[in-house]
Amino acid sequence: MVKLLHYNEWSETAYTLHLITQMMGKVKLVRMPAQPGWGHIVLHFTPQGLTTGLIPNGERSFAINLNLDTSTVFTQTVSGDTAGFSLRNNTSVSEYYNDFKKMLAALVCDTVINEVPQEMGTRTPFYDDTQKRDYESCAARDFYQMYVYAHNALLDFASPFRGKKLLPSFFWGTFDVSTVLFSGKPSPFPGSGVIEVNGFDEQFFEAGFWAGDPNLADPSFFIMPYPFIKDDLSDKPVSPDKVVWSTAKMEYFFSLKDALTYPDPEAAIREFLQSTFGVVTKHEAWECIDWFTQPLTIPVHRNQGS
Numbered sequence: 001m002v003k004l005l006h007y008n009e010w011s012e013t014a015y016t017l018h019l020i021t022q023m024m025g026k027v028k029l030v031r032m033p034a035q036p037g038w039g040h041i042v043l044h045f046t047p048q049g050l051t052t053g054l055i056p057n058g059e060r061s062f063a064i065n066l067n068l069d070t071s072t073v074f075t076q077t078v079s080g081d082t083a084g085f086s087l088r089n090n091t092s093v094s095e096y097y098n099d100f101k102k103m104l105a106a107l108v109c110d111t112v113i114n115e116v117p118q119e120m121g122t123r124t125p126f127y128d129d130t131q132k133r134d135y136e137s138c139a140a141r142d143f144y145q146m147y148v149y150a151h152n153a154l155l156d157f158a159s160p161f162r163g164k165k166l167l168p169s170f171f172w173g174t175f176d177v178s179t180v181l182f183s184g185k186p187s188p189f190p191g192s193g194v195i196e197v198n199g200f201d202e203q204f205f206e207a208g209f210w211a212g213d214p215n216l217a218d219p220s221f222f223i224m225p226y227p228f229i230k231d232d233l234s235d236k237p238v239s240p241d242k243v244v245w246s247t248a249k250m251e252y253f254f255s256l257k258d259a260l261t262y263p264d265p266e267a268a269i270r271e272f273l274q275s276t277f278g279v280v281t282k283h284e285a286w287e288c289i290d291w292f293t294q295p296l297t298i299p300v301h302r303n304q305g306s
Helices: 011-031 093-106 137-158 194-199 265-283
Strands: 049-051 062-067 072-077 082-086 165-171 176-186 202-210 220-226 244-246 251-255
Touching: 011 062, 011 093, 011 137, 072 093, 082 093, 137 165, 137 176, 137 202, 137 265, 202 265, 220 265, 251 265
Parallel strands: none
Antiparallel strands: 049 062, 062 072, 072 082, 165 176, 176 202, 202 220, 220 251, 244 251
16 A cells, blocks of 8 residues: 655655656756657656656767656666766755756766756745755655655546547656646637746646645645636536545645555545546537547457466
C-alpha cells in the first residue's frame, strides 16, 4: 500500500525537488522542438526517479536524470560521458544551481535558461535563493512512490482513449503528474501569457495528482477541464461519495487520504476518473465521444500475481 505523505512533513525536501526539476525542465524547454500543449517539456518516470529523456544536441545528445534512490542528479551523453552532483543537507537552491551549471558545462551542453521559477509561489531566481535547506532522502522516495501510484492509475484510465492525448507525465511547473485527453475542438485562450496561450488552445480533460503545498497539505487527485467550467457541478452525480467539486477552483478533487479509506483504493480512484470524465464530457458536449471511448479489441495480458 502506498504511504500517504502530507506536504508539511517534507516541505524543505519538496521545495528543493521542485526547483531541481524546474532546472531540468527548463533545459528541455530550450532545446526540444516545440509541441502543442507544451508536450515537449514534461519529465518522464524511471524506476529511480525522473528524466528529461533524450535531448537533441548532435553527437552530444544527452539526458538529465534525477535518481531518488541515490539522491543524485546526473547527465549522460549518448557517447557515455557522465557528470552529476548529490542532493544533501544544509544546501541552498543557489548552490545546487551552481552544481547544475557545472554539470552541463562539463559535458559541452551548457544551456542558457530562464532562471526565475515558474508556476510556483517563489519568484526568486535560482542564483539568489540562498536559504539553506535539509534534504530527506526517505521522504523523497515516499513522495515518488505516491507519484508512481498515481501515474499507474492515470495510465490505466487514459490508455484506452482513442483521441489525441498526453499520457501521464511530470509537469515541473506545477509539480504534478497528469494526463491530458483532447477533444480536437479548438478553444483559444481568451487572455494573454505565453504559458496559457500555448497550453490552453484546445478543449481538454486533464486528470492529475499533486503532492500539496503550504496552503493545502493533503496530496490529491484532481480534474481540470478546459475551457474552464463556469457552472457549479456540485449537484452532478459523481462517485465515490468523497469526491469534492471545488467552487473556488471549479475543479474536482479526491484526496489520497480519502481514497485510502475505501476497501479497494485503486477501484475508488478509477471510479473517480471515469465518473468525472463522463460528467465533464457530457456537460461540455464533446464531439466524437462514442468513438473516443469505443473499447479496444487488443488482447490484454497481465501478470495477475503482480
